[in-house]
Amino acid sequence: MNSRVFILLSLLFSSLTFAATDFATIQSYGQLAADTYLPETELEDQLKSQGQTLVHQAVMAESQVSYFLSSTDDMQTIAVRGTANLTNAMVDLDIEFQPDEQLGITLHKGFKTSAAAVYADVKPHLDSSKPITVTGHSLGGAIAVIVAMFLEQEQRTPAQVITFGQPKVTNVTGAGVFDDIPLTRVVTPKDIVPLVPPLSPLQIKDMDIYWHMGEEVILLGEGQYSQTSGVKAMLRATKIMSALPDADNLEAHKMDTYMSRIQTLQTAPVEVPYKMEISLFGLSLN
Known part of the structure; x- marks a missing residue:
């Protein structure tokens, strides 16, 4: 059996038990992801107000991707900024798959190139005595995941990755190789960015489709949330991508929207099943 088919079937029929979601932690990392959009002149003071010390901040020359490394007494965090200019947008659009010899998997070409630059820049500033966490919004989240892959390859698996x-x-193959990275992907129902790149018929033929890693936490609003992973997350993308994007989708992607919904989950969050309203081979995925 083709290895990609085997991995896909394993993901199809595996059942994942989710741990209780810690929305206080999600809120703190959401704030760090939001901090990446601040002007450099404001960043250091903002981090201090959160009990963080700015260790290093840089903008990658070629991609204009910005990130910072901050630290507390017992943790260090790499936070990567999302799409903020036209150069960043070109990174988003460079969706060609590209084999990566270092990691031994296939990656989104634009994200991989930017992540390699961020990792090379941050490595000299990392403290070997402290665990590492990684976060980011939008493009920054994608780069954060690949940075986590580089860390794991060097036996420095992050304590947590929240995007x-x-x-x-x-x-599918790449997601399987790095499925032990402790990744939580926070999304809103109408945000279409987590649903791209879309499925391609040629990729489906070769079982070489784009695939999410980790646990997906869907912020439903009004103090409610759902959790999905693997095939259910992929089919959620298929369903929603059939509609044309509109202003609601743009609003749903903003970091302010994320932080507002996370705030409603700080007290007595209610988990509800995510309703797919989709069947696969005659079986309901709800």
């Missing part, structure tokens, strides 16, 4: 509105970065 917000993150697009896909790899295929």
